[in-house]
Amino acid sequence: MSLNTPSRLEKVLKQGNLAVTSECGPPRGSDPEAVTSKGALIKDHVDAVNITDNQTSMTRMSSLAACIHLKQMGIEPVLQMVTRDRNRIALQSDILGAASFDIHNMLCLSGDHQSFGDCAQGQNVHDLDSMQLIQTVRLMRDEGKFLGGDDIKRPPKMFVGAAANPFADPFEIRVPRLAKKVACGVEFIQTQCIYNLDKFELWMEGVRERGLEDKVFIMAGMTPMKSAGMAKFMKNRVPGMDVPDEIIDRLSGVPKDKQAQEGIDICVEAIERLRECKGVAGFHIMAIEWEEKVPEIVERSGLYPRPQV
Amino acid sequence: MIIADKKPIQEIIDQVSNYERILVLGCNECVTVCEAGGKKEVEILASVLRMHFLKEGQERKIDERTLERQCDHEYLEEIRDVIDQYDAVLSLACGVGVQFTAEKYLTTPVLPGVNTCFLGANEQRGMWTERCQACGECVLGKTAGICPISRCAKRVMNGPCGGSTNGKCEINSEVDCAWQLIIDRLKALGRMEDYEIVAPIKDWSTERAGGPRKVVREDVQV
Numbered sequence: 202m203s204l205n206t207p208s209r210l211e212k213v214l215k216q217g218n219l220a221v222t223s224e225c226g227p228p229r230g231s232d233p234e235a236v237t238s239k240g241a242l243i244k245d246h247v248d249a250v251n252i253t254d255n256q257t258s259m260t261r262m263s264s265l266a267a268c269i270h271l272k273q274m275g276i277e278p279v280l281q282m283v284t285r286d287r288n289r290i291a292l293q294s295d296i297l298g299a300a301s302f303d304i305h306n307m308l309c310l311s312g313d314h315q316s317f318g319d320c321a322q323g324q325n326v327h328d329l330d331s332m333q334l335i336q337t338v339r340l341m342r343d344e345g346k347f348l349g350g351d352d353i354k355r356p357p358k359m360f361v362g363a364a365a366n367p368f369a370d371p372f373e374i375r376v377p378r379l380a381k382k383v384a385c386g387v388e389f390i391q392t393q394c395i396y397n398l399d400k401f402e403l404w405m406e407g408v409r410e411r412g413l414e415d416k417v418f419i420m421a422g423m424t425p426m427k428s429a430g431m432a433k434f435m436k437n438r439v440p441g442m443d444v445p446d447e448i449i450d451r452l453s454g455v456p457k458d459k460q461a462q463e464g465i466d467i468c469v470e471a472i473e474r475l476r477e478c479k480g481v482a483g484f485h486i487m488a489i490e491w492e493e494k495v496p497e498i499v500e501r502s503g504l505y506p507r508p509q510v
Numbered sequence: 511m512i513i514a515d516k517k518p519i520q521e522i523i524d525q526v527s528n529y530e531r532i533l534v535l536g537c538n539e540c541v542t543v544c545e546a547g548g549k550k551e552v553e554i555l556a557s558v559l560r561m562h563f564l565k566e567g568q569e570r571k572i573d574e575r576t577l578e579r580q581c582d583h584e585y586l587e588e589i590r591d592v593i594d595q596y597d598a599v600l601s602l603a604c605g606v607g608v609q610f611t612a613e614k615y616l617t618t619p620v621l622p623g624v625n626t627c628f629l630g631a632n633e634q635r636g637m638w639t640e641r642c643q644a645c646g647e648c649v650l651g652k653t654a655g656i657c658p659i660s661r662c663a664k665r666v667m668n669g670p671c672g673g674s675t676n677g678k679c680e681i682n683s684e685v686d687c688a689w690q691l692i693i694d695r696l697k698a699l700g701r702m703e704d705y706e707i708v709a710p711i712k713d714w715s716t717e718r719a720g721g722p723r724k725v726v727r728e729d730v731q732v
């Protein structure tokens with residue numbers, strides 16, 4: 202097993218374990234407690250924790266600062282970086298900043314359009330796109346070079362991830378698009394939340410046909426539904442989300458105060474099914490503002506304890 | 511062509527309210543075609559202004575004129591002999607025309623009478639849509655003839671992003687996803703294998719980012 206970085210997530214995956222990551226959204230304020238308390242809830246049940254980067258374009262504490270808070274409490278962060286808000290100077294600079302705190306994972310994203318957030322009248326940058334950001338960080342790490350060509354002293358040691366949405370349109374380019382990210386140098390993928398398991402498995406079939414699962418670790422994205430209302434909202438209002446009616450029906454079929462538990466059950470069952478899907482290398486459990494449920498999901502899915510690496 | 515849209519009438523009134531003698535100056539090119547600043551619009555706007563001031567009990571001199579182009583020295587010269595008769599020019603040309611007029615007539619206030627919007631095409635009567643952001647280094651040959659810079663809300667060069675749904679962009683279900691269009695056309699051209707060519711990081715220095723741009727063509731200079 203050859204490791205490219207000191208990342209613990211990389212080690213867990215390369216040793217052949219099903220990896221588990223989760224996600225924290227930084228607060229809309231400067232209280233570090235808001236990050237560290239979430240981190241403390243999931244610390245022992247995951248291998249690494251993503252910190253989102255101004256998700257849905259709502260202005261929040263910076264992803265890098267929140268990652269540093271987690272790092273200082275012994276949690277391995279995954280720095281999410283969107284290309285919406287920073288040009289190539291700022292992106293490279295923040296990658297170095299993260300590396301200076303020995304943050305060893307990052308996730309390259311384009312980010313939601315700013316019209317979804319609190320600064321709809323702001324500019325967007327999109328100097329690079331997510332694929333080009335993958336190439337950039339690989340160049341910085343592997344060649345020790347800036348985009349401008351100069352040498353980097355102590356290059357960043359980042360394990361490089363990206364997102365994939367098997368459910369966005371058009372479906373037929375979803376596998377070629379992953380192949381493109383692999384060609385750019387991505388090493389792990391965290392997918393969009395999966396509710397339509399059949400369609401996800403179909404996508405994975407296409408992934409295996411091209412042997413991509415041997416070139417990139419694919420972590421299946423899981424988000425437990427809190428209620429039938431949330432499921433309907435995700436289905437109708439969140440772009441690129443595929444929520445089959447049977448999920449909504451199943452949640453609607455139980456009394457309101459039991460829907461959250463039903464949502465957790467659905468999530469655990471999905472993990473149990475997908476861990477058998479060849480090419481799934483782990484799970485990315487995004488329990489939005491519901492981090493306290495991550496340990497239960499991990500334990501019930503048989504993913505606990507986490508390997509010591 | 512350059513697409514412009516009307517400004518709210520109140521904004522125009524506020525802009526010209528301090529001037530007694532006003533020349534409403536149209537342009538016979540793009541803004542005529544997009545029905546925002548040609549002869550017809552000059553006529554309508556001038557009479558709306560006259561009526562407005564009459565109702566206020568004021569009589570103002572509001573004249574009309576439409577030039578062949580306001581982005582050309584030659585045509586702008588045509589108003590040199592009358593410019594001193596006005597306290598202000600209300601130009602219904604695009605932002606280029608407004609500025610060129612202002613540069614030429616240094617001591618006359620020149621005010622914009624339209625909002626200049628984008629480089630686009632007439633999709634149907636009364637509807638214009640954007641097609642180009644003049645990035646200075648056209649990539650259409652690599653994107654099946656559809657521009658990801660002007661037509662993708664995130665100008666992703668390797669799209670589509672994860673928000674593309676039923677052929678529409680994540681920002682609005684009425685806006686086509688540029689990358690869906692690119693893929694549809696790659697298919698129609700039988701060139702789907704091109705989809706996997708990674709578009710390199712773009713040099714934006716030929717775009718707005720590089721500062722004001724200039725094209726110099728020695729072969730056509732006199």
Ligand code: SF4
Pocket residue numbers: 641642643644645646647648649650657658659660
């Ligand atoms: S690639 Fe550039 S020049 Fe070509 S259509 Fe798009 S913005 Fe215009």
Ligand code: SF4
Pocket residue numbers: 661662663664665666669670671672673674675678679680681686687688689690
């Ligand atoms: S949905 Fe399509 S057009 Fe809209 S931002 Fe994404 S790739 Fe661009």
